[in-house]
Every structure is written in C-alpha cells, then in structure tokens.
Amino acid sequence: MQSKPLIVGITGGIGSGKSTICKIFETLCHKIYYADDRAKWLMNNSNELKSQIMDLFGESAYxxxxxxxxxxxxxxFKNSALLEKLNAKVHPAVREDSKNWVENNADEELLFYEAALIFEVGSYKRMDATILVTASEELRLKRVLAxxxxxxxxxxxxxxxxxxxxAEKIPLADYLIINDEKNAVIKQTMDIYDQLLNRHK
Known part of the structure; x- marks a missing residue:
C-alpha cells in the first residue's frame, strides 16, 4: 500500500521568489496548489462564496x-475589520478546496502548497514540511516594482x-532558501528536494 503524499508548504514574503522555486518543482513533474490563484478562482466561481462576499460588500462586489x-x-483599505471578515470567508473555502485537491492527488509522492501567508494564518500546521524563501526587503521591493x-x-x-x-518565520520553517542572487537557488532547492524524498520513504 502506497503511503500518502508528503504535503510541503512553500512560502515567503512578497517578491521573495516563491514562484521561482515552484517552477523548479514543476520541472521535476510535481503538482503545486497555488492558494492565492485558487482563492481568486473561488471568489469568481463558487456560488456560496460569492453570496457571502455580496452579503459583506453588497451587489457592487461583483x-x-x-x-x-x-x-x-x-x-x-478603508476598513481593516472588513478585510478580516473577508479573509474569514475566503480562507475556509481555500482550505476545503485544497483538501479536495490533496484527496484527488493521493497517489503523488510529494504535493506542494504555495501561499504567502502560510505562517500568518496557521495553515503550516496542516503541512508535513515547510520551505521558506527569503530575500532582503530592498531586493524584494525592487523585484515587485519591476x-x-x-x-x-x-x-x-x-x-x-x-x-x-x-526573523519571525525562520524558526517556524523546516527548510530555508536564500534567494538573494548570490546563493545558488537551484542547488539549495535540489538539496531540500533530496531530503523531502528521503522523508517520504
């Protein structure tokens, strides 16, 4: 009987280079759940979530x-309490959607879950391992502006x-990738990949 897949979270601040790491794993033929993209899809396609969002913001929400x-x-932007209420609707929908995705890909060895706020919203607790991608704030700002x-x-x-x-996230992460254009990102990623495969054995 095949063991269930190892669920690996990939996270990092805006501009850290999460997508670069994801592309490496995709090249290795692994599936990735992009939480932010799925959240956008659900907000446009889930009738239940759309109804909840309209209850919060009115008909102008769509x-x-x-x-x-x-x-x-x-x-x-004007009302942070509204943002919290919106997140309280969207996050459970994404959680359920990702759970279904994992179940539908139960024959995979590794499954990756990419999201910016894995530690902030506590979803890392549902992961078997987490990879934190870091870069200096100055470099991240430069990347996002470009x-x-x-x-x-x-x-x-x-x-x-x-x-x-x-500094707050590093103690929570299992693996660290420094994406500062000085350290070799592919080598760091492949070293972690080997460790993940060994963990799954």
Missing part, C-alpha cells in the same frame, strides 16, 4: 459576474508590513 477587485480593495508596474512603492511596503518578518 461587476458582470466577476469580482470587482478595485471596489473590494478600496473597501478593505514585476507589478501598477503597484506603487508605498502599496508594496504596506503589504510587507502586514506580513510576518523573515
């Missing part, structure tokens, strides 16, 4: 049956301020 991200963003040209420096720093610092 435009042409799609989430009105600009409107929602304005509302939660990638997301619609974001201002102030808005990026605001996102960073709402995330736990690397």
């Amino acid at each position: 435009s042409d049956n799609l989430l009105n991200r600009e409107f929602i963003g304005e509302q939660v 990638r997301d040209t619609y974001r201002s420096e102030g808005s990026i720093k605001q996102i960073m301020s709402k995330q736990m610092s690397d």
Whole structure:
C-alpha cells in the first residue's frame, strides 16, 4: 500500500521568489496548489462564496459576474475589520478546496502548497514540511516594482508590513532558501528536494 503524499508548504514574503522555486518543482513533474490563484478562482466561481462576499460588500462586489477587485480593495483599505471578515470567508473555502485537491492527488509522492501567508494564518500546521524563501526587503521591493508596474512603492511596503518578518518565520520553517542572487537557488532547492524524498520513504 502506497503511503500518502508528503504535503510541503512553500512560502515567503512578497517578491521573495516563491514562484521561482515552484517552477523548479514543476520541472521535476510535481503538482503545486497555488492558494492565492485558487482563492481568486473561488471568489469568481463558487456560488456560496460569492453570496457571502455580496452579503459583506453588497451587489457592487461583483461587476458582470466577476469580482470587482478595485471596489473590494478600496473597501478593505478603508476598513481593516472588513478585510478580516473577508479573509474569514475566503480562507475556509481555500482550505476545503485544497483538501479536495490533496484527496484527488493521493497517489503523488510529494504535493506542494504555495501561499504567502502560510505562517500568518496557521495553515503550516496542516503541512508535513515547510520551505521558506527569503530575500532582503530592498531586493524584494525592487523585484515587485519591476514585476507589478501598477503597484506603487508605498502599496508594496504596506503589504510587507502586514506580513510576518523573515526573523519571525525562520524558526517556524523546516527548510530555508536564500534567494538573494548570490546563493545558488537551484542547488539549495535540489538539496531540500533530496531530503523531502528521503522523508517520504
């Protein structure tokens, strides 16, 4: 009887390079659950979640049956309590969706779960292992400004301020990848990969 897959969380602050690490694991033919992407999909496609969001924000929460991200963003920016209420609706939906995803991929050796807030929302407690991707705040800011040209420096720093610092997250993580353009990321990732495969045996 095959053992169940090892569930591995991949996390890090905005601009740390989580997607780079995910691409390496995808190249190795492993499946990855992108929590933020699934959350967006669920907010647009789950009738139950859409109803809950409209209860919170009113009919303006959706435009042409799609989430009105600009409107929602304005509302939660003005009212942090609304953001907490929104997260209280979205996080359980993502948790249930990811649980189904794991069940549907039960024959895999390793399954990866990518999310920015694994430690902040406590989902790391449901993982078998976690990988934290780090980089300096200066480098992360530079990366996000280059990638997301619609974001201002102030808005990026605001996102960073709402995330736990690397110093707080490092003690919680099982593995650490330093993605600072000085250390070889592929070698770090492959070393961790070998350890994960050994853990699954």
